[in-house]
Amino acid sequence: MNNLPKNWNINDILTLTMIKGITSNSIRGIVEKFNSLERFLESSEIRKYPKLQEDFFNIFDKYQFEAEECLEECSKNKIRIISIWDNDYPSLLKNISYPPLLLYVKGTVQPPDAICIALVGTRNSTVYGKLIAERFAEYFAANEIVVVSGLAHGIDTYAHNATVRSQGITYAVVASGINQISPSISKKNAERIVDSGGCIISEYKCGYVANLGSFPQRNRIIAGISRAVVVVESGSKGGSLITARLAANESREVFAIPGNINSEKSDGTNMLIRTNAASLVTSPAQVLEDLGLSSLDIMKKSSFQRDISFSHPNEELIYKNLSFEPIHIDKIIEESGIEVSDGLVRLLELEFRGIIKQLPGKYYVKC
Numbered sequence: 001m002n003n004l005p006k007n008w009n010i011n012d013i014l015t016l017t018m019i020k021g022i023t024s025n026s027i028r029g030i031v032e033k034f035n036s037l038e039r040f041l042e043s044s045e046i047r048k049y050p051k052l053q054e055d056f057f058n059i060f061d062k063y064q065f066e067a068e069e070c071l072e073e074c075s076k077n078k079i080r081i082i083s084i085w086d087n088d089y090p091s092l093l094k095n096i097s098y099p100p101l102l103l104y105v106k107g108t109v110q111p112p113d114a115i116c117i118a119l120v121g122t123r124n125s126t127v128y129g130k131l132i133a134e135r136f137a138e139y140f141a142a143n144e145i146v147v148v149s150g151l152a153h154g155i156d157t158y159a160h161n162a163t164v165r166s167q168g169i170t171y172a173v174v175a176s177g178i179n180q181i182s183p184s185i186s187k188k189n190a191e192r193i194v195d196s197g198g199c200i201i202s203e204y205k206c207g208y209v210a211n212l213g214s215f216p217q218r219n220r221i222i223a224g225i226s227r228a229v230v231v232v233e234s235g236s237k238g239g240s241l242i243t244a245r246l247a248a249n250e251s252r253e254v255f256a257i258p259g260n261i262n263s264e265k266s267d268g269t270n271m272l273i274r275t276n277a278a279s280l281v282t283s284p285a286q287v288l289e290d291l292g293l294s295s296l297d298i299m300k301k302s303s304f305q306r307d308i309s310f311s312h313p314n315e316e317l318i319y320k321n322l323s324f325e326p327i328h329i330d331k332i333i334e335e336s337g338i339e340v341s342d343g344l345v346r347l348l349e350l351e352f353r354g355i356i357k358q359l360p361g362k363y364y365v366k367c
Contacts, residue, residue, distance in 0.1 A: 003086050007036040010081055014067035015059060017102065017205075021051035024101035028084065073206040077179045080105045088112055096224035096250050100203035106178050106190075107199030110169060116146040117287065118222050118247075120240045121155025121232035126265050127326055129155055129233030131365060132257050134162040135324075136230060139284035141168020148173065148226050150218060150239070151186050151200075155232045160193055170198040171225065175218035176210035178202050201225075216242050223247035228291055230255045231278060234268030241268050244278060253291060255281040308355055314338050315346045319366070322356060326363035 004010065008031055015037065016027045026049070034040040041059065046052050052059070074081060082089050082103045091112040093099055117140055119133055137147050137159040147163040149156040151172040163170040172193050174181055178200050181187045190200050203221065204214065219242050223229055229247040231254070234240040244254045256278035259266020272278035281287055288294050310316040317336045321327070333343040347364065350356045357367050 004083060005032060005085055006034075010083065011064065011067050011071065012037040013083060013102065014070055014081075015063045018063040018066045018070075019051060019059070022049055025098065027101055031085075070205050073179065074104065077206060078106060079178050079206065082109070090114075090116075090225050092116075092227070093221065093225045096220065098220070099224065100221060102203065104178055104202045104205065105199050107194035108169075108197050109199055110146055114146050114169075115144075115293065116148045116171065116226045118148040118226040118229040118243065119155065119159035119232055120149055120222065120229060120234075120243050122234050122238060122240065122265055122268075123152050123154035123156075124235075124265065125154040125158070125233050126263060127359060127363075127365075128259065128263075128324075129257075129265060130158045131324055133158040133232045136232070136284045136287075137162035137168070137170075138166045141166035141170075143288065144168075145288075146171055146198075148222055150174070150222055151181070151190060152239075153186070155240075157186075157189060159232075160189060160198075164192055164196045164198070167196070170196075171201055172198070173201045173218050173221045173225070174210070175204070175214040176202065177204045177206045177208035179206045180209050182210075215239055216246075219243040220246045223252055224250055226252060228253035228255060228287060230257070230281065230287060231269050231272060232257050233259060233265050234272075235264055236267040236271065238268060241272070244272060248277065254278040255287055255290075257281060311349070312346060314342055315350055318343065318346050318350065319355065322364055322366050324366055326359050326365050329362040329364065332364060 013027065013031065016022060030040050034043065040046065082105055084094060084099055084101055088109050089103065089112060119136055121129055121133060133155045140147050141163045147159055147168060147170040149159045149172060151160065151174050160170050160172055170193055172190060181190050194200060201221065219239055223243050223246040229243055229252060231240050231244050247254050254277065256269040256272040258273060258280055259269050261270065273280045279290065317338060318332060321332055321335045333340055336343060351358055354367055356364050358364055
């Protein structure tokens with residue numbers, strides 16, 4: 001719901017954002033001090049902004065025209081603009097050091113006090129990272145937590161997709177204009193997120209193409225909108241570590257999944273734990289407990305809590321020889337001590353029931 005102060009409208013705010021050299025915090029101060037754009041431009045305070053004085057005549061010509069074009073493009077792409085003064089602007093995000101003045105949103109935004117948790121990680125994830133991201137996302141979705149990530153290939157995408165499959169809500173925060181999402185697979189994933197009741201969020205207007213500088217800016221929104229950030233898998237450098245640092249700076253909880261000490265994909269998460277920059281976490285239930293959410297009666301039945309029953313003793317034998325690390329079918333059959341033909345039948349039955357999952361190369365894991 002639009003709740004701009006005094007006589008301001010979204011066109012006026014957009015007009016000011018089109019002018020290079022004036023910050024979001026400056027615009028916020030102007031809007032909250034003056035009754036309207038016209039009053040501000042007539043005041044002596046405009047002298048504090050040399051760029052505005054230089055472009056004074058363009059304000060009612062070039063920049064207002066660009067603002068109108070922006071609104072038209074948003075309307076064509078079904079994108080809403082939420083200002084920091086609006087009632088549906090996320091509460092936590094509003095209170096970070098440099099909150100976005102405007103959010104461009106496609107899809108459904110949850111109430112401003114909705115509980116959000118970010119799942120982030122490397123683009124070049126391992127099978128271990130993928131499975132962990134999916135497990136955590138499924139659990140959070142089952143407990144009505146909004147899963148936040150950045151729509152990138154790898155951990156981000158696994159978290160988004162697992163949430164959608166679990167009929168949960170997920171926010172994808174992007175570093176470009178919403179109509180400039182790329183590559184095509186990310187664009188398709190964005191559409192699925194919107195169709196499932198989630199939303200795509202950006203602070204950039206339509207047409208803006210992502211660049212190296214816009215990703216850290218995107219990461220501050222991921223951190224700022226969330227109660228906590230969980231780093232699933234990360235190398236020694238990368239955007240996930242930036243998100244973790246930004247989250248810590250805003251007094252958010254930061255968690256990291258411990259990983260294989262021989263895997264460079266876990267160098268970052270293990271470093272966060274070693275330096276006390278993140279709390280070691282081994283289950284999504286632990287995250288909710290550490291956030292004080294388990295006492296809010298939001299804990300629901302999920303794949304982590306379900307009772308698993310077996311229709312045949314050999315199914316139980318197979319299940320006991322599986323873990324969350326991939327195990328090849330030959331080893332499963334050997335260690336279970338059952339006939340190959342019966343083992344294939346039991347594995348297929350367990351897979352159909354969603355108790356285990358088959359990975360490429362005839363490897364299996366628990367779900």
